[in-house]
Amino acid sequence: MKFVDEAFIDVVAGDGGNGCVSFRHEKYKEFGGPDGGDGGRGGHVFALADPNLNTLVDYRYSRRHEARRGGHGMGSDMFGAAGSDITLKMPVGTIISDAATGQVLHELLTPGEVITIAKGGDGGFGNLRFKSSINRAPRQKTPGWSGERKNLKLELKVLADVGLLGMPNAGKSTFIAAVSNARPKIADYPFTTLHPNLGVVRVGPEQSFVVADIPGLIEGASEGAGLGHQFLRHLQRTRLLLHIVDLAPFDEGVDPVAQAKAIVAELKKYDPELHAKPRWLVLNKLDMVPAEERAERVQDFVRRFRWKGPVFQISALTREGCEPLIKTIYQHVHAQQQAEQMPAGEIDPRFAGEDEPPH
Known part of the structure; x- marks a missing residue:
């Protein structure tokens, strides 16, 4: 369809x-x-x-x-x-x-x-x-x-807890297929994903969250390059963004840091509020990096990208690192859901006895 x-x-x-x-008009009733x-x-x-x-x-x-x-x-x-x-x-x-x-x-x-x-x-x-x-x-x-x-x-605007963000062929579709019930089309050419895909990730009994995969962004999307940025609207209702980066691109001249910065710039151009959402960095395709080079390549990327937030290293193809990631995501999403349901002015029981919750 x-x-x-x-x-x-x-x-x-x-x-x-x-x-x-x-x-x-009745008889005898003039x-x-x-x-x-x-x-x-x-x-x-x-x-x-x-x-x-x-x-x-x-x-x-x-x-x-x-x-x-x-x-x-x-x-x-x-x-x-x-x-x-x-x-x-x-x-x-x-x-x-x-x-x-x-x-x-x-x-x-x-x-x-x-x-x-x-x-x-x-x-x-x-x-x-x-x-x-x-x-x-x-x-x-x-x-x-x-x-x-x-x-x-x-x-x-699709309703999802987590949204996947990244360049074409960063491995977003492979990731959502590995951790959820979604079965998107996966191929070795850019823009295989042409429309958003939703998947339900089961963490445990009665423990799940919904993840959304959108078509990849490229630099210049705000001017209409690639598929443009029209699909970013489907990330506006998410609680968390996963910025998936290809740590081992096929083309030797491609710099993953430059690609990641381009994605962030396009996100900010489209919607500053979307850019301000919680965003985690997920370095993908770890299986294509020699084991002895992984730590050095990850450190180099984080340093040049000037990233201060959470960093996860995974291989969506082999599922290496995926299990700890989805458990951490569920804890984050579940905590946000509880905070949204808490009446105004009520103190989170985790911080009871403190003057104020930690920032």
């Missing part, structure tokens, strides 16, 4: 039905009075967060979505039927915004969540509504109200 993470749609809720002017019913309300347009979907491709080719209008009122006190509602299924993580102003209207973050994106119009009043002691034969009625009409932009 083609991966589409952006689409524009028009949604039209149903108009309300018109009210009716009618009078009773002045039966009004009996015109109200019109029915128009159909609503709902959005459903469906965990079984991972693309907006259905809305790329089907742009207009219109609910049915309400039925008109009739005589004999009969009200019009309500118009049929329609439900649009969208992937979890979809952002719904106004196409003209860019204002965010809704975010679908919870599986099974249902929201109203366009409300149907109310039905008009029949003449039965206008009956009074001084107006016993009203001939007034009102038309139904119009339903809401909106031009919307749909933008998908």
Whole structure:
């Protein structure tokens, strides 16, 4: 299935039905009075967060979505039927915004969540509504109200705990295939990955986290080089970024430090907040470096890259170093989840008895 993470749609809720002017016509009742019913309300347009979907491709080719209008009122006190509602299924993580102003209207973050994106119009009043002691034969009625009409932009940002960042052929797809249930395409040429892949990493019983692999970045992505940086949006909701670096590139003239710096620069150009997220350095393809040279090459990279954060050495192909890495990732993600669930002002029990938690 083609991966589409952006689409524009028009949604039209149903108009309300018109009210009716009618009078009773029954034997032996010369002045039966009004009996015109109200019109029915128009159909609503709902959005459903469906965990079984991972693309907006259905809305790329089907742009207009219109609910049915309400039925008109009739005589004999009969009200019009309500118009049929329609439900649009969208992937979890979809952002719904106004196409003209860019204002965010809704975010679908919870599986099974249902929201109203366009409300149907109310039905008009029949003449039965206008009956009074001084107006016993009203001939007034009102038309139904119009339903809401909106031009919307749909933008998908996948929900993942950890995001993989790096150059093409850095080994991101090999890593996610080694540690999770994801099975992305893996080949020996750049840009094998053309769309984000999600994988669930099982650490233990009821212990897991979700990792996202996006297409590789290259220098100049902000100007459209390679696949551009459009897929970086899928890392904006992650709690941790893994910067995977190829420590043993095939081309002798390629400098891993220069490549890593280019990635960081592109990240900062795209979104300073994304650049400020916690980021760990993962030096990959350790199996292609002679054992006696590994320590020296790692130290040289860290020194020239001027890296002060966590550093991990792995081989995604042989899974060397992967197990300690995923356990450390889970501890970090789990601690962040607990911190987010803790009420404001409450002290983490790990720091009980201290004046303030360590920074």
